Amino acid sequence: MTSVLRSRTTTAVGFAVAGLGFVSLLYSEVPPFSNYRGIFSPLLAIPWAGPYGLLGLAVLLAGLGTATLSCLLDADRRSGKWLHRFDYFLVLVAWLATWSLVAGFFEKGRANPFWHLVCLAVLAGTGCYLWATTFVRLGSHTLASTILWPRVFRTLRLNQFSGIFILVVTVIAGVLLLSGVRSVVGEAMSYSSWQDIALSSWLLGWFAQVGLPALTLAVVSILSLNILSITAAKERAIEEKLREERFRAELITNVTHDLRTPLTSIVNYVDLIGKLDLDDPQLAEYTDVLGRKAARLTVLIGDLLDASRASAGNLPVRLAPLELTEILAQIAGDFDAALTARHLTWVGPGTVHAHVLADGEHLWRILENLLGNVTKYAKPGTCVHADLERTPGVVALRLSNLTPEPLDLPADQLTAQFVRGDAARHSEGSGLGLFIADRLARLMNATLTVAADADRFAVTVTLPAARPAVVPAGLPVTGGVGLPSGFAPAPEPMVPPAEQVPIEWPLRPVPTGRSVMPE
Known part of the structure; x- marks a missing residue:
């Protein structure tokens, strides 16, 4: 029994029975159709009046009930068909436009039985499709997913101009469409045998009041679907890229x-x-x-x-106030021999102090990689400049040097993996120094930018500025990680025990005779 009810044949029979009951009810009780029931007497001997109107209503409900039950029982299988995957909003717009258009043709051919049959067939076909697809989507729980507007406004937020614009246009066009349908159908039904409908002028009115709003809604919907498609493709590409990077x-x-x-x-x-x-x-x-x-x-x-x-972002980050000038001086001391071997002159930022909020170990590795690049690729016999620029909230460290030859690739590509300025790979670099420095900077909410102008190469590391902790008067201060005397060490961050990594300072031996604390 269930298999019989789920079949499409049962659905078609149910809608056919409902159609007969609808016609019987329409032509017996509903004006102006009740005025035209006599035109069917040469074709069908149907008793239209009296209790047969109620009989038509009963047949209509029985047919709709059978068709509805069949759609609900077979909803999961039918929901995958293309007829039930159309956007439901566009289906409603098309149904309203079609029924309102048929009203005018119905009135124009009211004296022709064949024209009645054609219009009734169009109304029955579109009405049965709307009824069937509604209950198929409800039964398979796909109604919400086949309406585009929730997805559109999840992508184009209402706090954005594009989202507000689409919402306003859709609401205005929807109101005009409903008002136009009501107006043109009422106008079509107002005509009679004494005043025939002027179809051409009525069609112009239908196009202005119904066609244009419906076309506007269709265009906006299609554009919104394209936006959703592009956004989904972009998200898939990003997800695929992230998956490849993780792999x-x-x-x-x-x-x-x-x-x-x-x-x-x-x-x-x-x-x-x-x-x-x-x-x-x-x-x-x-x-x-x-x-x-x-x-x-x-x-x-x-x-x-x-x-x-x-x-992958799998390195622990322990942010603390650090003295950038002193750390830079220590690293420059570590590279004294390498700089001397290349006949490079180090020009430091002077004695100005700049306090930044950073992870000491990661910051040391960033500066070590940058100085390592300088000793490999700087032009021998030139100067290496280190400049500090302090602005509200940030501190920028800029390292610049001259290269033997102009770089043969864009500067922003140098922070990618396995990319080297020495394309011939004569030096012993791995092509990972700037990449590691860039990723470590991101972990600390800092930025690393690379610039190249002919043979001048510069790297700028922008770090959040830190405010030294205030120490009460008379309290002895021993200094902290990278902190000069007079500044309290940063409080220990709240890190789970499994992630705490001890950091020894200094991380590298300090050259003999070079002071790392302010005089």
Whole structure:
């Protein structure tokens, strides 16, 4: 029994029976149709008047009930069909426009039985489709998902101009459409055999009052659907990109972990061979080369691991007020030998103090990578400038130097992975220094920008400014991580025990004779 009720044949029979009952009720009780029931007497001997109007109502309800039950029972299967995937709002607009248009043609051909049948067929077909698709969507719980406006206004918020504009246009066009339907149908029904309808002028009125608002709603709906489609495609692309980045970061992390064990064995055995008394100088040279390459590979694997962690945001961040000038002075001291070997002159920012809110370990790694790039790619015999600029709320550190040749790629691409200014790869850089520095800066709510003008290259790190803690008078202060005397250390951040990583300061040995505290 259930399978019979779920069949489309049962639905069609139910709507057919409902259509007969609707025609019987319409032509027996509802003016002006009741005035035209005599035109069917040559074709069908139907008793239209009297109690048969109530009989028509009963037949209508029975047919609709059967068709509705059939649609609800088979809703899940039918909901996947294209007829029930149209936007429900556009279906309503098309139904209103069609029924109002048929009203004029109905009145024009009121004396022709064939014209009555054509108009009734159009009204029955569109009405049955609207009824069926409504209950199919209700039964399969897809009605809300097939109305575009909730999705549109989730994408185009009402606090944006585009969202407000679409809402205003839709409401105005909807009100005009309903008012126009009421007006043109009432006008069509007001004509009689003594005053025939002027179809051409009525169609012009229908187009102005119903057609234009319906067309406006259709255009706005289609444009909104296109916006939703573009937004969904963009979100899928972003999600796919994020998934690829996570996969790549996990792959790099796993590979680097797997490479560290054999590489550690190689380094250890090279160290053991180097401690032996080797009579063959060529073998000693081979061992030295092997040691250097193993050390370089160790650094590269470490960079890969740091890059994957920084890209995935898996590094803990412990923000604290730091003295940027002193940290920069310590790192410049670490690179004294490398700068001297390249005949580079370091021009620091002077003795001005700049306090920033940053993670000490991450900030050290950023500056170390930037100075490392300078020693690899700066033009020998030139100056390396470090400038500090303080503005309300931020502190900008700018490192600039000259390159032997102008860069052959845009500066903003240098912060990507495995990209190097030395396209021929004559130097020993890994192409990850600026990428790691950029990702670490983002973790600290800082920014790193790269600029290149001919042979002048500059990197600017913009950090949030920090206000030193106020210490009550007479309270001894021992200084904190990167803090000069007179400033209290930052309070310990609320980090779960599993994420707390001890930081030793200074992170690198300070050159002898160089003061890291203000005089």
